[in-house]
Amino acid sequence: MKRLILTAAIMAVAMPLPAAAQDTIVVTGSRQDRSVGNAYFTANNGPSAIGVTRKADYFVTPLYVSSDSRDRDARAEELFAMLSATIDRAANEGITLVAGSYTLKPVTRANMRELPVRGGNRPDTSRVQIYARIPLQGEAASVRATAKDIAEFVKGIPATGRSFIDVGTTGLAIDDPEQYRADVVRHIAKESTRYAAMFGSGYGVEISGLEGDLYWQQSSETEVFLYIEHDFTIQPK
Structure with missing residues (x-):
């Protein structure tokens, strides 16, 4: 189950991107505002902890x-x-x-x-x-x-x-934030699998939502945080 789900996710991110995805995107624009309103939050009211932080262009x-x-x-x-x-x-x-x-x-x-x-x-x-x-x-x-x-x-x-x-x-x-989607998915797969391993070798993880929008917001003076809203469920294999 785990392998099938993660393989499907990787295939999804490998699909060709629309031309608009190659443009320069302002971080202070609508996608940041949208993410602030729709993102799920951690206990300290911060954004999803699983994502990618990188220097802006x-x-x-x-x-x-x-x-x-x-x-x-x-x-x-x-x-x-x-x-x-x-x-x-x-x-x-x-x-x-x-x-x-x-x-x-x-x-x-x-x-x-x-x-x-x-x-x-x-x-x-x-x-x-x-x-x-x-x-x-x-x-x-x-x-x-x-x-x-x-x-x-x-x-x-x-x-x-x-x-x-x-x-x-x-x-x-x-530039082209969608180019980081695969990296975000890899981080999600790695972290969710690590959590499942805490329960023993008989447990796997089911992930949903990886086909959703990629979100980003400013995380420091020079960096942005990119993530995908998702859920994962730890369950017996």
């Missing part, structure tokens, strides 16, 4: 490019003029600009006007949200240093009219 800092001119059309033109200047400066600074509430796509002059323009935090304000993405490299990488670099980057961007940029809190992003 990027720091991502939200940038809100805005204008508070009275005229709506003027606001749009001003914020897109400043966004265009942001794109130019980012190319010179080695910073990648991306956008998306969940999956992050590059922002260019060609597609910048496709970004949704929303109201800002003040009346008569329009804004678009993008992210400044910087690869997370080296042991000395930190949110503080990244935030400082982004602040200096923003200071050098020329404003048009009443346009301005607000800087958000730096978070994390990972």
Whole structure:
């Protein structure tokens, strides 16, 4: 029974992934929010203890490019003029600009006007949200240093009219989280089998839920924790 179940799980994770799975995913996006609401918890109210912790691929800092001119059309033109200047400066600074509430796509002059323009935090304000993405490299990488670099980057961007940029809190992003599904399953198989062995050689384990969604959330300044909601039952072979 145990062998059949675990074999089926490994076959499931080996199936081809959809194209969207190859994208960069912001950890502070909807999947993190979903996992916080739906994950099962340990006794100390933490997330599932069986999963994989790994270093993120990027720091991502939200940038809100805005204008508070009275005229709506003027606001749009001003914020897109400043966004265009942001794109130019980012190319010179080695910073990648991306956008998306969940999956992050590059922002260019060609597609910048496709970004949704929303109201800002003040009346008569329009804004678009993008992210400044910087690869997370080296042991000395930190949110503080990244935030400082982004602040200096923003200071050098020329404003048009009443346009301005607000800087958000730096978070994390990972490339293609589904590539870690098999590793998560291996950890689940190893741990559940170890628990079954505590009851003696006559016991095995039945695992369910491994075909479910892969979840992730930030676990430290530079790391993310990936896991699958699952159940396992220890029973006689």
